[in-house]
Amino acid sequence: MSLSLSWTVVRVNTKFEFKIARSAFSHYDRVILHLGDGQHLAYGEAAPNIRYEAGCEAIVAMLDQKKSQILELAINDAESRQEALEKMFPESYALQAALDTLFWDLYGKRRAAPLWKIFGANKDLVISSYTIGISDLSAIPAKIEEATPYPILKIKLGTDYDHDIIRAIRAETDKVLRVDVNEGWKTLDEAKQGTEWLIEENVEFLEQPMPASQLDDIAKLREFSPLPIVADENSVRPEDLKGLVGAYDGINIKLMKCGGLTNARKMVELSQKYGFDIMMGCMLETSIGISAMAQLGSFARWLDLDGNVLIADDPYLGVGNTGGQIILNDKPGLGVEPR
Ligand SMILES: [Mg+2]
Structure with a gap:
């Protein structure tokens, strides 16, 4: 069964304004990813931090551009997948994390085992x-x-x-x-x-x-x-x-x-x-x-x-x-x- 990938930007609100030494926010946008194989639906999340990278808009543009390559990533070989992710998205650690997590979730679901x-x-x-x-x-x-x-x-x-x-x-x-x-x-x-x-x-x-x-x-x-x-x-x-x-x-x-x-x-x-x-x-x-x-x-x-x-x-x-x-x-x- 071939894989299907989709994503959506979700805005979450904090209970209190969240302030640290360099920033303050009361809401955050997160990119939520879904990967389906017809039997299982896997989840991943990109929560980009402005200390390190650009925001959700940039991530969505990267997803649009590389969708077909993402669908070719290895499900069962995390090492080679991570190497590929670092080459595909060197500018977004959060997107790498979302995609790596997404594929791990699918891997665990196919084996009917929790990742821990x-x-x-x-x-x-x-x-x-x-x-x-x-x-x-x-x-x-x-x-x-x-x-x-x-x-x-x-x-x-x-x-x-x-x-x-x-x-x-x-x-x-x-x-x-x-x-x-x-x-x-x-x-x-x-x-x-x-x-x-x-x-x-x-x-x-x-x-x-x-x-x-x-x-x-x-x-x-x-x-x-x-x-x-x-x-x-x-x-x-x-x-x-x-x-x-x-x-x-x-x-x-x-x-x-x-x-x-x-x-x-x-x-x-x-x-x-x-x-x-x-x-x-x-x-x-x-x-x-x-x-x-x-x-x-x-x-x-x-x-x-x-x-x-x-x-x-x-x-x-x-x-x-x-x-x-x-x-x-x-x-x-x-x-x-x-x-
Ligand atoms: Mg800290």
């Missing part, structure tokens, strides 16, 4: 964090209230009132905090000062404190910091990891940066080789993207898979999230269906 099982992973996942974006200090009590079900909070910093944000949060809760600066601290002095007061505030780790281009400064900060330092904007693709040895304790793997599950599996393997702790994260993604990353979730020390619960109108159902506990199902492939 096919990947040698399991359903035993650590509790995921819940993200608190940047806001005015006055909005913090309401945000902490909204996060009541979640025991681990990931706090976005990178403002000129970072310490006040943490103080305001600590006035409300003594939960475990993780901090993500999103490259917001621009000098080593600023980063050292930030790290010093974070230690006093019982923070578990520090993510991407400084710009990815300042790797030498980050290595110096790591020598100084008792907090583990985790790479995100520095840890995009598998080939980045070797260069991060000495500068980071851990790396954040995201499908939309690395190009999909095939490369994410490579990053897991390389992290084990280089001794990095693994975090798995996401963009503001629907349950398609979140369920895809969760298939590898048991390989992670830290999970940050809250994209779908930050969305008010997620059109899909996949993994569950009960107070940060991500619950994988036993359905074939990604285990995702329309809501």
Whole structure:
């Protein structure tokens, strides 16, 4: 049976405006892909991030242009498929991720097996964090209230009132905090000062404190910091990891940066080789993207898979999230269906 491919752009709205050091949005467009073989319908999602690439319009144009080549991609040989995807769409990691995920979903469905099982992973996942974006200090009590079900909070910093944000949060809760600066601290002095007061505030780790281009400064900060330092904007693709040895304790793997599950599996393997702790994260993604990353979730020390619960109108159902506990199902492939 021949394959059929279609796509649609879906706009999702966030529960709160989502603000980080470099951007703020209350809705996002995502490209949802469908691949059918007459018996099974597979799903994939592209959630492009403006830090790395152009948006959905560009992705749709690329799909229009390369549709027939996409339909010739290998279903059973992920390595060669990923190689082809990188040649076809070198400018869009999110589209690579959507297509790789789409073909993995079909592969799992044809074998009637969930991908976590096919990947040698399991359903035993650590509790995921819940993200608190940047806001005015006055909005913090309401945000902490909204996060009541979640025991681990990931706090976005990178403002000129970072310490006040943490103080305001600590006035409300003594939960475990993780901090993500999103490259917001621009000098080593600023980063050292930030790290010093974070230690006093019982923070578990520090993510991407400084710009990815300042790797030498980050290595110096790591020598100084008792907090583990985790790479995100520095840890995009598998080939980045070797260069991060000495500068980071851990790396954040995201499908939309690395190009999909095939490369994410490579990053897991390389992290084990280089001794990095693994975090798995996401963009503001629907349950398609979140369920895809969760298939590898048991390989992670830290999970940050809250994209779908930050969305008010997620059109899909996949993994569950009960107070940060991500619950994988036993359905074939990604285990995702329309809501
Ligand atoms: Mg991050």
